[in-house]
Amino acid sequence: MRRSEITTHPTIKPYDEPTGGWGSVKSLLAHSKAENLVTTSLWSTLAKQNKPGGFMCVSCSWAKPASQHTFEFCENGAKATMWELTKGRTDRDFFARHRVTELLEWPDHDLEKHGRLTTPMRYDASLDQYVPVSWESAFKEIGRELNALDPKSVVFYASGRASLETSYMYQLFARIYGHQNLPDSSNMCHESTSVGLPKSIGSPVGTIVYEDFEHTDMMFFFGHNIGTNAPRMLHPIQECRKRGVPVVTFNPILERGLMRFKSPQNPAEMLSPGPGTKMSSDYFQVRCGGDTAVMTGIAKTVLALDDEAKEAGRERVLDVAFIEEHCHGFDEFEAFVRASSWEEIERWSGLKRAHLEDVGRQYARAKAVIGHYGMGLTQHRHGVQNVQMLVNLLMMRGNIGKKGAGISPIRGHSNVQGQRTVGITEKTELVPAGKFKEFYGFEPPTEKGRDTVETCEGVIDGSVRGFIGLGGNFVRAVPETAKVEEAWRGLRLHVEIATKLNRSHLLPGEVTYLLPCLGRIERDSQATGDQWVAVEDSTATIHGSLGYRPPASPELLSEPKIVAELAKATVPGKSTIPWDEWVADYSRVRDEIERAYPQHFKDFNKRFQKPGGFRRDIKASYRVWETENKKANFIVPDGFDTNPNVNKEGENVFELMTMRSNDQFNTTIYGYNDRLRGISGSRMILLMNEEDMARLGFKDQDLVDVETNAEDGVERRVEGLRIHSYKLPRGNVGGYYPELNKLVPLWHHAIGSHCPAAKCVPIKVTAAAHAL
CATH class of the missing domain: 3.40.50.740 (Rossmann fold)
Known part of the structure; x- marks a missing residue:
């Protein structure tokens, strides 16, 4: 008999430890033992990972600095190496x-x-x-x-x-x-990136380099689980946080990587009894799909602060010189932001005006800001719009094409x-x-x-x-x-x-x-x-x-x-x-x-082996715009509803976001232990807000069936998920990719990019028809 994911009874308990730390070390030791690789040969191999003269990790595309750490690999990167080195x-x-x-x-x-x-x-x-x-x-x-x-x-x-x-x-x-x-x-x-960025700044890729972390004085994070998908990035973020750089995170789920971190590279830190570094100065659980509304609220605050500065004769909050010299479309974008009501912004974002205004004030004070994002922005019906809206927000303060600032799409595969x-x-x-x-x-x-x-x-x-x-x-x-x-x-x-x-x-x-x-x-x-x-x-x-x-x-x-x-x-x-x-x-x-x-x-052949590699010529990084009009373009959003023309009505209708576990790389499943979310033993899980569970009469560990709420004549159904109370915005639920991919219709993709919209999938949740 093979092990069945559906009948495995999960163990779920809160995980309050930092990302990294001893939890990561123990996990790697367990995986090396499971693969029968507890040898000096394994550790000598890992010592070559992401190093000059060595091999580049097969799982992560995050930057490889010229000055490496002793261990230039993360937990998931090491798992990928063990997975390939298996003796099986x-x-x-x-x-x-x-x-x-x-x-x-x-x-x-x-x-x-x-x-x-x-x-x-x-x-x-x-x-x-x-x-x-x-x-x-x-x-x-x-x-x-x-x-x-x-x-x-x-x-x-x-x-x-x-x-x-x-x-x-x-x-x-x-x-x-x-x-x-x-x-x-x-x-x-990231097709929404490849389509969205060229129209905004003329480049299909981001503008930052690794060294920008040393010069930034604020960072945004939208929709990225860094603890699972790019853990090596935690090191430069931690260094920024230790020197007081604000990191403001927007994500429907509280992900441990942007909450607490202990660096396995630092023996003193590992031996310290403390909780590790606080990675986000502010962490907001935005409603799934509410990112454009969030950024509009921040932009609205920036415009209000700029109005006050003009009236008082102080230095402008907008980077007027950058906008006038380099940009097109600002007037139309400004009109959209001013016309957007706080009532609508709060409703679609799920956040309070006061919180967004506080973030706007922080942004107005910062001189060099990086905007990081992952598939929480790209895998939506309005994924292209989400990407372009973050560029709009950065350009308001001239945060494209200068040291310590820029747009940073975080890719996954190597x-x-x-x-x-x-x-x-x-x-x-x-x-x-x-x-x-x-x-x-x-x-x-x-x-x-x-x-x-x-x-x-x-x-x-x-x-x-x-x-x-x-x-x-x-x-x-x-x-x-x-x-x-x-x-x-x-x-x-x-x-x-x-x-x-x-x-x-x-x-x-x-x-x-x-x-x-x-x-x-x-x-x-x-x-x-x-x-x-x-x-x-x-x-x-x-x-x-x-x-x-x-x-x-x-x-x-x-x-x-x-x-x-x-x-x-x-x-x-x-x-x-x-x-x-x-x-x-x-x-x-x-x-x-x-x-x-x-x-x-x-x-190419002379440069590619040098420590730190060599960078492609990304002209937007130095304010040369390879767009049709040779300008950086403010692009006006269509609105706040990132799931238009989809039926979201019904007391048991929710918006599903698919996610990856701590024991996973893309479709490769290393194990059934999602340590950072406290889930082990199964991937057939549905995470739900506690108030939503009570409203529908569900209890923790109840079995439920889910089906796509679509009126296209196709039944898309997954049975036997175990429901679990989790801190999520009301109306949102989470489940694992790729097990829940069958709930995503082909037509439910990003407008303009065809990126599958695996976030905000409308589903109906009902009590399981058959007990397991």
Whole structure:
């Protein structure tokens, strides 16, 4: 019997310890023991993580400073390394013992925990099993199948793990083949950033660098669980707090990372009996979806203070010189803010006017302010608006393009931002198509490709016939999971390039292959020797990464090698790309990236291995605006309702926000212990405000069923969640991603960016129909 998430009885108790501290140390020791990795070899490997001459973490994209800590890894980064170093193997004997139908019953955690994939496999429908296959025959048949399909019906997905070199080769392969169906992890998380920021400041990425923490005198945090998703960022924040920098946080859930922190890097702090550093000077539990209203309230206060300063003849609160020289659209934005009533701001934000005015006064006093945000802003119907509104707020005081200030989208996956930089995109205007034609002798497609939502729509309606996955767990990560899973088996071709088994791999098409690859920590030896790869972090800084551990299996190939062999089998003679030469020496690929993107990658091979890496040329960081009008643009919001045209009425209707646990990275589940929220033993949990529970007659640990409150004829339902009282705004509930993805309709995405709106999903909660 496999362990069942639904029948596991959870243990829930308050967790009042700081993030980091001994809780983090104990967790790592427990995980290393569980993976049978309690050895000096493990700790010597971790000592190389995020270090010059070492390897870049596969789970986190936060900045890697030039001056490193002794341990430049966080709890979740160490778990990701252990997960890859596991001694477990999912080999040919494993597949000979298990049918795919049986494996579909295993929880996500158990599938990946079994160990590393070792052998290329092909699905045999007559046996309902994966069977071994040679690399040569796999590449040959996949190429034959691809050439039998219309390229427009095939999707090449990329998770955020793949290196810049692999990503550049992969997107070229797709375009030579004849399509731009290149969805990626960014589509699911930060596409609202990629769409919103260019219209505001002309850059699809943030403007801050690591050193800005040393010069900032205030920070905002909107919608980010830093303790789970970017814990290494806690160190510079802690340093800011120790010198008195205000950190004002807006999040519906109280997340421990922005409440209390003890640095495992500091022995004196670890041995101290105190509660650790208070990380947020103010923490406000904004109503889910109320962020635009919050920022309007702060902006309204700034305008009022500016009015008072003008009347008294004092220095202006608005940065008038910046606005006049650099900005467009301020008058319209000002009119919107002034016309917004405090009554509406309070209603939509769930916060009091006095609190927002106090924050506005703090902001007016600060000289250099950073605005950090995560998916709590991007994964909404008005996610693009949320991002642009934070830029508006920063620009009112000139907090873009100066030291210690700027916009800071906090990305998740290790190279998801870098993949977009080198061409993993469905949009022609984001790639140098003319250069590709000139350099490699093929005609790049001009028709826009499919993003994640459009890929899912195509799988459901049958217009997508083939899918190649470069890492990730696509089907588990996307919205509308049940319908996508049901339709997935209608694919003609399904190919996955992966290190571990996951649920997406167990949904075979007519022809299905599982191709195991090297992990980033493993030695990648090619004809010219051991190979470096490069990744880009959240601050647009490029770092080198060198694997050194022995491969999990002698049969594994590197991602660049697999991409090259697929291209050779599918599009031979259709370009001048010397695939074999590129695989023999990855520096050749970096030379090509520099040639295609000279603004960002000058002297790529000379600079990418240096401590701290090198930064791309982000012009908005020094107030050069690559927008259509060459100005930074104030963009007026449409309003405060971030879930328009969705039925939110009914006494048992709530707005669901999906979230990740402390024992999780994206769809990878390391365990069932969400330590920072005090939850262990299950992920089938629904967090709810205590007053809402009492109103509906629920008690802690009651079983409930939930379904999407949508009138589109589709039933989206999850049964058997255990309800738990938690400090949340009334009307909001929380549950785990990806288990509750099936409640998110495909059409419930950000306007303008198609980013799935996994926050503020309207659901109905009822007592469980069946006792477990």
